[in-house]
Amino acid sequence: MSAPQFDPSQYDAQLAEKKQRLHDLLAPFDAPAPQVFESPREFYRLRAEFRLWREGEDRFYAMFAAGDKHTPILLEDFxxxxxxxxxxxxxxxxAWQGSKALGFKLFQVEFLTTLAGDGLITLCYHRPLNDEWQAAAAQLASELGVSIVGRSRxxxxxxxxxxxxxxxDVAGRTFSYRQPEGAFTQPNGTVNQHMLNWAYEALGQRSDDLLELYCGNGNFTLPLATRVRNVLATEISKTSVNAALANLEDNQVANVTLVRLSAEELTEALNDVRPFRRLQGxxxxxxxxxxxxxxxxRAGMDPDTCELTxxxxxxxxxxxNPETLAANxxxxxxxxxxxxxxxFDQFPYTHHMESGVLLTRR
Structure with a gap:
């Protein structure tokens, strides 16, 4: 993870540049002016990953500028x-400075948190982990009020x-999401909540069915399922599929069928190109x-999947990725x-942005 250029005084100007860029990309299609959802200026990112860098006898959280893996930016906070x-x-x-069991050959730390206050820390090592490590990690987890995952080869x-x-919270209802360690989750929780509410409103209440491609852990699936009769959702990542199934059960959403297929495979199935065992029944x-x-x-939809839609x-x-959005x-x-x-300004102080469109038949 490279270090962003954090400067809250530049936020409004950077957001205006993103708005203009999206406008220019969608102008050939007579798009209406985008609705803009700002991010908090600070304390917005729910996950972070740091390498550890040794200076003398101390080790520090470190990040690097893009393209430079040899000059660390040492951090005390973020x-x-x-x-x-x-x-x-x-x-x-x-804790790692005061405990050899926790600190020995620790080289990377990952944090995963939520707006709801939950937290998980992943500690990565260049050594095998033993019972001594597990006892120290259990004590630390209790002291910090988090879960801990230890990783080594x-x-x-x-x-x-x-x-x-x-x-x-989406349209007055609170949805609960399990977000697994190591799996993709939306990094900016406040903006993610804006995205969910926008998508909920854009879809509207319908009496027919919804096809969802790339459903992940069910981030959008849960609220959108309340707007339609049934949902057929697909996702290729086994970790995300398992999380989505748990989230459907936890939220008592019963009108979703989830299959572990890529968007390209589902396109083949809907086009009767070939059958898939995972679609049996x-x-x-x-x-x-x-x-x-x-x-x-980021690559957007492949041409066949785009044609399917x-x-x-x-x-x-x-x-x-607004460029691949425009191409689709x-x-x-x-x-x-x-x-x-x-x-949706998921990524302040970077050129990245999240966007959304509702396309309707002419």
Missing amino acids: PIASQRINELMPRLKA GQRLVVGRDYVVEKL IDLKAYEFGSVFVDPP RRFDNILYISC IAQLNDTHRIKRCAL
């Missing part, structure tokens, strides 16, 4: 990270839970899909138009 992470950083440092030891629990033709929701990786009257698209919209522009769009 103002873009959550207040919980900033509170944990000095206490963890004191061929080992993964869990003290407490290997996930945190987030609580997010699922009648794809029984669904009456009126909308599709996609939240693809053309079948649906409504395409709700969340993107972490160009493919769909002859049949669909942009009805709504939004900018």
Whole structure:
């Protein structure tokens, strides 16, 4: 993880540049002005990863500028990270300095926290972990009020839970999310909550079914499922699928069928290219899909998946890369138009942005 250029005095100017960039990319498609959702200026990032750097007898949290892995930026705190992470950083440092069982050959630390106050710390080592480490980690976990995961080559030891629990409010309902260690989660919880509410409103209340591609741990699945009759959701990551299934059960959401397929594989299944054993017992033709929701990786949708979405009257698209979003919209522009769009500032002080569009059939 490279260090961002943290300067709250520049936030408004940087956000204005992002808004203009999104406007320029979507202008060829006659997009309406984007609704802009700002981030908190500080303490917004719920996860952080640090290398440890030795200076004399001490070791420090360290980050690096992009493209430079040899000149560390030594840190005592990290103002873009959550207040919980900033509170944990000095206490963890004191623990590894005061305990050989915890500090010996420790080279990397990862924090995962939630708006709800939960916390998990991953400690990475260049040595095997033994009973002495586990006893010290258990005591530290109790003192800090967190779970701890220890990792070394061929080992993964869990003290407490290997996930945190987030609580997010969407349209007056609180949803609970298990977020596993090592799996993708939205880094900016406040902006994620804005995204969920925007997507909920953009989809609207419907009497037909929803297809969701790239569903992850069910971040969007849970609230969107309350807007439609049934949902067929797909995700390829086994860790994310397991978390999504747990989240569906925890929130008593019963109208979602989740299959572990990539978007490309589901496209083949819907096009009758070939059958998939993981779809056994699922009648794809029984669904009456009126909308599709996609939240693809930075590369966007591949051409075949993009072509698949053309079948649906409504395409709700969340993107972490506006360039690939624009490329996908160009493919769909002859049949669909942009009805709504939004900018979500997940990543202040960087050029990255999250955006959303609702495309409806012309």
